[in-house]
Amino acid sequence: MERSDNVETILIVEDDAxxxxxxxxxxxxxxxxxxIVKDFSAVLDSFQESSAELVLLDVNLPKYDGFYWCRQIRSLSLCPILFxxxxxxxxDQVMALENGGDDYITKPFHYEVVLAKIRSHLRRAYGSYAQNQEERKLQSGNLTLYPERLVIQYHGxxxxxxxxxxxxxxxxLQKEGRVVSRERLLDLMWEDQHFIDDNTLNVYITRVRKKLKDLGLEEAVETIRGAGYRLSLSGINE
Incomplete structure (x- = not known):
């Protein structure tokens, strides 16, 4: 299919031709x-040449597995990567998320499910947020989240x-100081919780905690046993 303007490109990394x-x-x-990637020793080159907005990525691939290529792509881009x-x-689902993936679809799958997930991720990555003329941001003290940029900033x-x-x-951030339940977070992050392993949310909490810690915000995300999670910045967000 020849590419035309305003058409999103999807890179398919699947060794089953x-x-x-x-x-x-x-x-x-x-x-x-x-x-469709043909040379599985040069997946990153195919990604760069295609300027793909989204990647469908198999785990079992010749030479290097999908986790490896996910890390390589993630080093260059924050585009949605769906395993x-x-x-x-x-x-395997935890590994996919830990290596930078955004979703995990198991085979055999319904093509309608794949399409729905692609549309959802593209909408979140490039849709209504990107169309807003005024950039959205959420701020608490010196901590600022820029959703459209996929960036969080603290003290520069x-x-x-x-x-x-x-x-x-x-x-x-929207409920800073208050508890947000696991169920609420799962609803916000995934359209269909039935496909999500119970440990998946834990993986994302761990990743977010590490990124906040690297910025100098330790223990900012608290686990409230039996209730959910709370962002507590008072006393450390100065």
């Missing part, structure tokens, strides 16, 4: 431009975030 072709054909019907894999263990130091990390921090 038949499945890659079927995914490409299905997405092309909905006016997405697709690029597609026959490996359905909770640990900056940390980059994934889409899911932004959703998590935004929910906690």
């Amino acid at each position: 038949k499945l890659a072709g079927l995914l490409s054909a299905y997405l092309s019907k909905y006016e997405y431009h697709t690029v 597609i894999s026959a490996r359905d263990s909770g640990m 130091e900056t940390a980059e975030l994934t889409q899911k990390e932004v959703l998590l921090l935004e929910a906690l």
